[in-house]
Amino acid sequence: MSLESIYTDIILENSRSDHNRKHLDCANCIERGHNPSCGDDIVIELIIKDGTVVDAAFTGSGCAISQASTSMMIDLIRSKSVDEAKVLADTFLAMIKKIIEEESDLEILEDAIAFKNISNMPARVKCAVLAWHTLKEAIKRKQA
Amino acid sequence: MRNFDIEKIRNDFPALSRYVHEKPLVYLDNAATTHKPQVVLDSVADYYRSFNANPHRGAHFLGVTATELYEASRETVRDFINASSSNEIIFTKNATEALNLIAYSYGMVNIEEGDEIVLCISEHHSNIVPWQNVAKSKKASLKYMYLDENHTLDLKEVYRKITDKTKLVSIAHMSNVLGTIYPVKEIVEYAHQKGAVVVIDGAQSVPHMKTDVRYIDADFLVFSGHKLMGPMGIGVLYGREELLLGMPPFLMGGDMIEYVEEETTTYAELPYKFEAGTPNVGGAIGLAAAIEYLSEIGFEALHKHEIELTTYALKRLKELPYVTIYGHKNPEQRGPVISFSMKGCHPHDVASIVDTYGVALRAGHHCAQPLMAYLKAPASSRISFYIYNTIQEIDILIDSLKKVRKWFL
Ligand SMILES: Cc1ncc(COP(=O)(O)O)c(C=O)c1O
Ligand SMILES: [Zn+2]
Numbered sequence: 001m002s003l004e005s006i007y008t009d010i011i012l013e014n015s016r017s018d019h020n021r022k023h024l025d026c027a028n029c030i031e032r033g034h035n036p037s038c039g040d041d042i043v044i045e046l047i048i049k050d051g052t053v054v055d056a057a058f059t060g061s062g063c064a065i066s067q068a069s070t071s072m073m074i075d076l077i078r079s080k081s082v083d084e085a086k087v088l089a090d091t092f093l094a095m096i097k098k099i100i101e102e103e104s105d106l107e108i109l110e111d112a113i114a115f116k117n118i119s120n121m122p123a124r125v126k127c128a129v130l131a132w133h134t135l136k137e138a139i140k141r142k143q144a
Numbered sequence: 145m146r147n148f149d150i151e152k153i154r155n156d157f158p159a160l161s162r163y164v165h166e167k168p169l170v171y172l173d174n175a176a177t178t179h180k181p182q183v184v185l186d187s188v189a190d191y192y193r194s195f196n197a198n199p200h201r202g203a204h205f206l207g208v209t210a211t212e213l214y215e216a217s218r219e220t221v222r223d224f225i226n227a228s229s230s231n232e233i234i235f236t237k238n239a240t241e242a243l244n245l246i247a248y249s250y251g252m253v254n255i256e257e258g259d260e261i262v263l264c265i266s267e268h269h270s271n272i273v274p275w276q277n278v279a280k281s282k283k284a285s286l287k288y289m290y291l292d293e294n295h296t297l298d299l300k301e302v303y304r305k306i307t308d309k310t311k312l313v314s315i316a317h318m319s320n321v322l323g324t325i326y327p328v329k330e331i332v333e334y335a336h337q338k339g340a341v342v343v344i345d346g347a348q349s350v351p352h353m354k355t356d357v358r359y360i361d362a363d364f365l366v367f368s369g370h371k372l373m374g375p376m377g378i379g380v381l382y383g384r385e386e387l388l389l390g391m392p393p394f395l396m397g398g399d400m401i402e403y404v405e406e407e408t409t410t411y412a413e414l415p416y417k418f419e420a421g422t423p424n425v426g427g428a429i430g431l432a433a434a435i436e437y438l439s440e441i442g443f444e445a446l447h448k449h450e451i452e453l454t455t456y457a458l459k460r461l462k463e464l465p466y467v468t469i470y471g472h473k474n475p476e477q478r479g480p481v482i483s484f485s486m487k488g489c490h491p492h493d494v495a496s497i498v499d500t501y502g503v504a505l506r507a508g509h510h511c512a513q514p515l516m517a518y519l520k521a522p523a524s525s526r527i528s529f530y531i532y533n534t535i536q537e538i539d540i541l542i543d544s545l546k547k548v549r550k551w552f553l
Contacts, residue, residue: 003497003551007493012552037508038508038523039492039508039516039522041522063493
């Protein structure tokens, strides 16, 4: 396993990027996600209107992997329908579990494909999937 | 005291010669668990190969020998911590189970509404959660002693927090995050004046410093074998005999009974009253072998070696301007445990990156979330040394930290 395949430029850049790190004034779906083994702790905020994620943001702290993964997820789901967001989450989680390996089936994840190699670093898988599990939990609660 | 020959010592530990990610292992996570010398591995294997029987049951040769070996291990532990009687040595599976035993069999029985339980803010979760449970069930209150700017405990804070209402004080002798060594003898003395009993969590201290329960005057002491070069799955509860005699059993079943009739049971004598079911005989034998190994080296030589490593590590870490070190600045005031953070670089990334250079260190909250919240550091990196670590390993650590930094510039 090489560090270069995990700490890629795109992941490191996104871990430092703050453009999604804020509160949303009229968030109507807020979910906290916590990774006790690592201490990663995030809160994602969504504005969902008529089945669409109109806007999304997050706050919190954690390692480079968790923070990059969260920020890239927010970029990806903004303006998507809730159903599309769910498909993205399922695809991302299936990629990490190596259930989906075909590049063409992963294209919808865009830059988040960069996390594919995290399955080679088992201790850090939880960091990469935290945001996506939190998103699924948020949607489940919103729809309940 | 044996001559301290680090090369010879390292050769006693098979795991230390292994490679990880094609690099020699640099094991700096000894506060979590320690590696085992060959004599410990052999003692456990020999027991299973040659004896392997339930102690205290049956009259066959293997059972009798297993009983003798198990009880001899108890005597080794008694001598190691200078307890008055082997009735005061209860084998548990680890420090956590021992703390739970005290919380249930002493705390739940003796603590009442309005009483106070006093802990230090740096406790391990194992020494917090059982007491939260007692406090909640009994409507007692839980109070924390906080640290000063050196991350040590000022006795004034001890005198403030321990009051006439305090029934129990539970404190680690050494912090697993900061390495701080707490003045437990003074704390015990003051708590006793106030009529409270004191539990010492020796999980971190017992492997590194001579612990004399009669000198400290502890009411209870707990520790785990695996942090002391012994096997996992064996731990010790020391309790003052008069307290243990008055406590109900923790777990019920075989081996802890005297007579069982259809409706009622009378319990076995100490220490068996607290050892229900088939005990971890192999673990106890391995722990005794570890204690003998440690005693041969001697705490004096160990301490000298650890101070050298801690002093050197603190000096090297201070050379890195982006590193913040937690805990006392004076290596004499702390055990061989150093927590630190690196600017712009989360502890989990530090741990993953140095791992690829063969360096094993710990990242996270170290099972001490209340302390981390108090320090306003959600996570830290932690290195911790033992008998077999070397100055060269610290150099490898520092070089790998410099490489970590490059990723995040
Ligand atoms: C201070 C302290 N107390 C208790 C424990 C719990 O030990 P165990 O997990 O062996 O029960 C630890 C282990 O990290 C510790 O450092
Ligand atoms: Zn993480």
